[in-house]
Amino acid sequence: MTGNDVSTAGSAGTSGTQGVHEQVVFCADEHSGLRAIIAIYSTALGPSLGGTRFYPYASEQAALADVLNLSRAMAYKNALAGLDHGGGKAVIIGDPSRDKTEALLRAYGRFVQSLGGRYLTACDVGTYSEDMDVIARESRYVTGRTVANGGAGDSSILTAYGVFQGMRAAAEHVYGTPSLRGRRVGVEGVGKVGHRLVDHLVEDGAEVVVCDVNEQAVERVRRRHPQVAAVAGRAELIAEPIDVFAPCALGGSLDDDTVAGMNARIVCGGANNQLAHAGVEKQLADRGILYAPDYVVNSGGVIQVADEIHGFNMDRARAKAAQIYDTTLKIFRIAAEEGVPPAVAADRLAERRMSEVGRIRAIWLGQ
Numbered sequence: 324m325t326g327n328d329v330s331t332a333g334s335a336g337t338s339g340t341q342g343v344h345e346q347v348v349f350c351a352d353e354h355s356g357l358r359a360i361i362a363i364y365s366t367a368l369g370p371s372l373g374g375t376r377f378y379p380y381a382s383e384q385a386a387l388a389d390v391l392n393l394s395r396a397m398a399y400k401n402a403l404a405g406l407d408h409g410g411g412k413a414v415i416i417g418d419p420s421r422d423k424t425e426a427l428l429r430a431y432g433r434f435v436q437s438l439g440g441r442y443l444t445a446c447d448v449g450t451y452s453e454d455m456d457v458i459a460r461e462s463r464y465v466t467g468r469t470v471a472n473g474g475a476g477d478s479s480i481l482t483a484y485g486v487f488q489g490m491r492a493a494a495e496h497v498y499g500t501p502s503l504r505g506r507r508v509g510v511e512g513v514g515k516v517g518h519r520l521v522d523h524l525v526e527d528g529a530e531v532v533v534c535d536v537n538e539q540a541v542e543r544v545r546r547r548h549p550q551v552a553a554v555a556g557r558a559e560l561i562a563e564p565i566d567v568f569a570p571c572a573l574g575g576s577l578d579d580d581t582v583a584g585m586n587a588r589i590v591c592g593g594a595n596n597q598l599a600h601a602g603v604e605k606q607l608a609d610r611g612i613l614y615a616p617d618y619v620v621n622s623g624g625v626i627q628v629a630d631e632i633h634g635f636n637m638d639r640a641r642a643k644a645a646q647i648y649d650t651t652l653k654i655f656r657i658a659a660e661e662g663v664p665p666a667v668a669a670d671r672l673a674e675r676r677m678s679e680v681g682r683i684r685a686i687w688l689g690q
Contacts, residue, residue, distance in 0.1 A: 344391065348438070352430035356422065357415065359431055360386055362394035363442055364410040367677045370440055371411030372629060373397035374447030374467070374478075375431070375458075377419040390414045392574075392596050397625070399673040400618035403650060405643070406629050411442040419449040425457055432461030440464050445628040446478055448573070466628040475635040478624035482593055483519030485623025485647040487527075489615045490567060490591040492651035497588055497613055501648070504528030509565040509587065511535075511557050512572030513544045516593040516621070520571060521551060534560045535572070561585045570594045570617075577614075582606045591615035604664040616669040619651055 345366060350359040360383075363371045373394060380386040390412050398410025415431060417423070435444050435458065445467035446455060452469040459465040459472070468474025490508075491501035498506075507530045510517050517533070518540065524531050525548050532552040535541050541553050554560050557576065561568060561584050568587040570576040574596030582603060590597070590612060597617045598604055607614045623644040630640040658668035 344394065346441070347387075347391070348434065350431065350434040352427070355424060355426040355430040356417070357427045357430045358383070358417065359413060359415045359434065360390045361413040361434065361438070361442055362390045362411060363438075364391075364394040364412075365398040365677060366409040366441060367398075368402060368409050368680055369407040370409065370443055370464075371397070372401060372406070372408040372443045372445070372466075372625060373410060373412040374445045374624075374628075375413040375415060375450050375454075376447040377415040377417065377423060377449030377454075379418040380414070380416050383416065386414045386416050389574075396595055396618045398677065399670065400622045400625060401629075402673040402676045403619050403669065404622040404626050404629075405646070406625065408443070408625075408629060411444075412447075413442070413444055415449075423449075423454070428454055428457040429461045432458035432465070435464055436462035438464070443632070445625070452476055466631045468631070475627050475631040475637070475640070477515070478627045479515035479519055481627040481640060481644045482516045482621055482624035483523060484641065485626070485644045486516065486520050486569070486571075486591065486593045486620050487523040488623075488645055488648040489620025489651045490569070490589070492648045492655070493567070493589045493591050493613055493615045495652065496655045502527065503567070506530070506566040507532065507564060508567040508569060509533070509560045509563055510569045510571055511560055511576060511592070512570065512594065513540045514571070516624075517569075517571035518544050518547075520569060520593060521548060525551070532560065532563055532565065557581065558584070561587070567591060570597050575599045577603050577607070579603070579606070582610065582612070585610070585612060587612060589613050589615070591620055592617065593621045595621065598666065604666040608664045613655070614665055615651055616654065616666045619654060619669050620647060622647060 344364050346363040348361040394410050394412035401408045443464045455465050455468045456472045467478050470476045495501040508524050510533045513533050513535045534554050565587045567589040570592035577597045578599035626644045627640045654665050654669045658665040
């Protein structure tokens with residue numbers, strides 16, 4: 324791909340249940356070095372909404388696989404969060420510490436603008452509110468901007484809050500009380516979301532142990548909360564006598580080995596696409612481990628950026644994020660009643676909303 328090329332592959336109807344993406348856009352800008360992919364899974368509920376990930380993928384194929392999975396998850400996340408948005412996601416291929424420039428971000432913004440509002444972008448791994456400000460100089464379909472530029476600021480604030488609410492719901496389901504006081508919680512990844520989750524847990528009286536590949540991130544948490552313990556990595560963390568495992572790093576952390584070695588009764592974290600493959604949720608259930616579906620509990624961030632679109636109000640957004648507690652409990656009840664893992668129950672609930680609301684919306688739009 325050279326020059327300012329856009330190639331589009333894949334199309335489907337407006338139904339979010341077909342399993343086929345509506346649109347996948349490959350973007351390249353020779354001058355800035357931009358290589359990006361924008362994936363729109365569904366617009367059944369409204370314009371697609373999802374963040375832009377800036378990551379040094381090993382190959383374009385790896386980037387494509389990630390953005391397809393992430394955009395599908397966003398459709399389900401937005402549906403269960405009660406938002407009038409479909410699911411989309413974007414990835415920029417490169418090392419943000421080396422490759423991120425104003426020229427590259429602005430080139431990317433022009434591609435977002437070219438979609439005419441079918442996709443609204445925001446922050447994700449490797450991108451920040453300041454980056455959204457730059458992208459917004461080329462596109463009006465940007466949210467998650469800095470407060471100084473009319474935005475809501477860092478969306479990790481409500482992401483962590485929502486994960487905490489989901490964890491409280493899981494504790495209610497397993498232990499009969501939403502309080503995490505005295506519970507030992509292992510947090511993998513203490514970056515943008517993880518370190519804020521630790522704040523909530525410590526405030527609630529939980530015992531916390533953490534791990535992160537970034538030693539400075541661990542040191543920051545321990546300076547703020549000296550009582551927090553730290554271990555070398557995930558293997559050591561899951562071997563700890565923990566009640567809750569909170570994966571807050573990159574996806575795929577719940578693989579066969581992790582599940583087999585886990586001592587926790589609950590899995591609830593902020594990472595996206597935590598299940599390494601489709602059978603993991605059954606393995607968790609077979610071991611008596613309650614899994615809070617990631618795209619349900621980590622939807623606080625998208626609730627925050629969606630609220631910004633119409634003029635941000637933190638109290639309103641926080642109140643909506645607090646509803647993650649009730650949604651998570653509802654999913655656990657459906658799972659128990661229908662005899663399926665929570666991940667399956669969550670999928671069914673999201674698909675039902677996408678299908679029912681999407682059908683009505685299609686009639687009004689004359690589709």
